[in-house]
Amino acid sequence: MPRRGEPVDTEGRLRETIGRYHGVVLDTNAFVALAKAFVDDICETPADNVVYAFLLEVKRMMGENFLLHSYEELRREYARRLEDLRDYDGRELCHACPILSKLLGPTVRGLCYLFRGHEDVSVHDVLSLPEYSEQLERLYRGLRRGYAGLPESLQGFRCNFKEGRAGDKHVDVANVMMAAVKGSVLVTSDRGIRDACSELKPGCLCVYFNPEYVDDPAREELEFELVPRPGGLPVGLRYRKGIGKFTC
């Protein structure tokens, strides 16, 4: 990491910061954008492509071979399920939407959570780590303030997961805790999560991308922000697809 006073090179500093982390945790929207990009005909907007390119860029920064296995897994899984839906002539009976909706289930292992070395983790196990129980309680209490309707205690939250009664809010909160425990990059487009990370300072790097940019099909760029902001980097950063460069 650069010491105090060292010159700043935006791209190098980004690469260095992201490379320090152990993996990537994608929130539901980011994951949908990523998964959509695998299927050309449902990749509706150029913005989805930008998100996809951006995530590939994050992957590149994590180092050689990182995430590749997971993407490959996703591809294989997709191909396998598509295979099941072919008729005897080999013609496709339907396109990917229903399959993807299954794939995008929040607790699918090894898909939302992509770590170095292909770890297979479950939310429940991570949230039950005894050595971090006190800190996780504190983090959960902080996160819960921004999300009405979640169980009062971490134990209740864990039960929800175990019993499969987890909604989007559960997934968003669990993602932060997972990223904090595993020391990962958390990619999100949820402002609440971004604010929570800014306030609670969990041990993950929150990459918040502005959802307006994602929803605007005319844009070929993505604005994003890092929380905490690494020293020397500006608040607003942009990723421009095609140029493949991060700028500010």
Next chain:
Amino acid sequence: MKTRKIDSWFPVADVYRECGRERDLGSPVEVLPGFRSPVALARAVVLLSLAPEDAEKDALLPSLRPIVGEPWRAPIEVPDGDVPRKVWVFGDGSIALEAARAGREVRLAVSDPAIARFLREVFGRLLSLREEALEELEGFLREVGEVLRGRFGDLYGREDRAYLWIKRVRCPGCGLLIPLMEHRWVVEGRYALEPDVPEDGDEVEFEVVETEEAGPGTVRDGRVTCPRCGRSRSVEGVRRDLLLRAARREGEDPVDAYLAVVVRKDGSVRPATDRDLERFERAREEFRREEREVPRGEPPDELKQWGIWDVSWLFNRRQLLAHVEAAVATSEVDGNRYGIWAAAVLTELSLRNSVVSRWDPVAAEPRMVAGWSWDHGELPVPSAWKEVSDEITGACRELVEIAEDIKVEVVKIDEVSGSWVTYPDLPDVLFRAWSEIIANVSGGIRWWKIPVSCGGWVRTKEPLPVVGGLSWDGRVSLILRGDRIAGRWEEIVGWIVGCGLEAASAWPVIGEDVLVVPLVRREPGPEEVDWEEFIEEVKDSVRDLLREVRDLRGRGWRSVRLIPYAAVLPPCTGVDAVRRDGNSLSVRHPEMLSEVLAVGWKELVEAVLELLDVGLSDPRARFYAVYRSLWGYPGPDDAPGREIEPPLRALRLDPNDLPYLDEDGRLKTYRERRRLRPEEDPVDAFHAALLKAVEDGPGSALEALPEEVREEALELALAVARAARRRGEDHPEAELARRLVGVSAGAAAR
């Protein structure tokens, strides 16, 4: 002697990550003198040095890697057991703070009188009076700020926030004063400089243009190019000119520079006008008018080689006048009581307001001094004083919040009789210089006395590169500075053994560039060990250490070069003699020490090449690949110097046979090369291919090479491209190498 956790385990990657997080969040201690290590590193050293050997890793990790909140806020919990109540800490406020927060009674030994006085203020008055002391301090610094505003109103523009200066050198071809710029940004992505080069005359003028893309600078890839006549010179030549100018004391200012741009408080940018220059001239006049006491001290070597031989030469006349006047104002307000705090503020301020405070185009202001810089920023001192004062008091407030009921006694040790001394950095030198002026703290550190292995003592002007340490009952955990180890390796080994200690293990801390060395009292060991076993242990140790950090990326990767030292320290201090070919040889004979180190380096070279996944056979090419992987493309300030001697020795290379190796340890890039011999040297072949690729494109570059060296050159290109990727560094050479490899892969596929 009970073993401790640190003797067998140190979570290098976790500590690296936490140190990075601490820097990103802005640790409270980084602006305070005497607090050198990041808190995350200090807490790792304290906790693991105190924790018993059988402590569970899982129980320690939450303290070393807190998953929520600022890392310095969570208290560390030392597992129960046989842990001493009283410990010694050497030289570092961060370690003392963490040891005290872990419930120990701490005696902090400091050799620098100014830092000792400052740390006494922090651990004594500040942490006992707390809010009351803070309010008094804030009041004092505010008062000084008001005095400064009244005194310097006319030296700076009212709306000015920062000034960008660009150093210049005369072109030997056309006489133009070439502005030395690495880039043209004033504010990255927004404002850039457009130099207006005159057809006659020698001064360049600048315009500020609003743009998203900026043109290249004049300093690139080790050469300075004149924008008028196109003549280019090596940076080394320019450095010699600057050195000569300094030696002749030409001009009043330490460097010759253009005042290019003024950044206003509202963030807008304008070119400098005659009025701005008038203000600067006025300051110069005022400085000349009466004799003033200026700070004195010896800066680090990397600045001395650019002609800055004294810290007073770090400033132009306006900066020096403002800083010295700030010191005077402090003495007038209440120098006796708060002088040491004012010295701390002035140190931080003068580090950001000097002729080597590099311009940061992201924040549009100067950054801390970190070696030489072609451009520099200047700050209006009255407003900068307030900013820095707020940072210092903010840091103190944070300290007060996190440290309650702690006991730290600061002891000023005699620097001649005590061998526990810490290496002075530029901030230390400046702090001492300002303390001498404001707080009447005398310097007096000149010589150190250290024990050596062959018996007796040696006096040395340079202290050992110790950053800090923790000790009790004959065991010590030291933090050594990585960039100072190579030149003093034998001395360090001799010193450890001379103190009756041995290294239980050693760990490089990636990114922080330090070596953590737990030392224990020497026990009578085996009389001699077999040479093969001895070197096998070194090799295994290199592999184990590399395994822990192999996934890490970025510039911190440079710290990997500390692995051989870490691997070799324990056997070289723990064993006295080895049996080799029937002879008993002393391990600590200088030749033996360098041979063992060469074994460690050889193993590291092999391992790094395996990581790069290239099959290079020629030792010169292997050296080139490993160099680019560990040191990348260093600038004149971070040239490795003597650090490259051990890898050269390991590969049995003579530096005189490598025409691309500078005397300061920099490897020339393809653009700096002349008279290549591609058929004799694979590195020359690689450079020849790159030069050909620049001229005719990468398509035919490899075909132009003699067939027998083609494959080696291609492998080297692959190694260079992969090394740059691992280091997260972009360089034209790496980019060209990538293209070369891409073309070759395409051809193979066809």
